[in-house]
Amino acid sequence: MTEPAAHGPACSRRGFLASSAAAALPASSLAQASDPPQAATAATVRLRVNGTAHELALDPRTTLLDALRDRLDLTGTKKGCDHGQCGACTVLVNGRRINSCLSLAVMHEGDSVTTIEGLGAPGQLHPMQAAFVRHDGFQCGFCTPGQICSSVAMLQELRSGVPSHATADLMRVVPSDAELRERMSGNLCRCAAYPNIIAAIREVAGAPA
Structure with a gap:
């Protein structure tokens, strides 16, 4: 009597789709997906805040709000919605009001910033x-x-x-x-x-x- 042919382990539909998708990706894409994110190079930003000159080394993605609060300890400026909708983070830049949560610090090189502490x-x-x-x-x-x-x-x-x-x-x-x-x-x-x-x-x- 002939023995039945041996079969490999059963594969679920989900596993089959996942393996097929992985096989379709080029090797370079898989390598990039596994690489850790690279840290942004620090940028030097010079600001005059409440009459005092500051030179800060910041991640280019740092908002003006976070630079004021976290680097200069000017916590009077509040982080409310962090989406520019509530106005709690309003400061004056060269005399004009802006939402500091929507503005990157690197955009204000050489600008004069006034916070509530400076009024x-x-x-x-x-x-x-x-x-x-x-x-x-x-x-x-x-x-x-x-x-x-x-x-x-x-x-x-x-x-x-x-x-x-x-x-x-x-x-x-x-x-x-x-x-x-x-x-x-x-x-x-x-x-x-x-x-x-x-x-x-x-x-x-x-x-x-």
């Missing part, structure tokens, strides 16, 4: 900081540094006559509530202290209540 100090507050205190323009305080930095730059935009979507007369930009709310719409306050924030900005702007 004022205890006993010598910036007028906007003092107004926020008087009008109770904060509750938990997490968004407050970004709110204050943004409002300082926003008032300069108003003084320069830069219009917004809420500007009724392009020849005369005034700090109405509609203007202030539109211009500050990129800074979110999850405690909903918006009326107090607008009151503080209005005081500094010199606009009547």
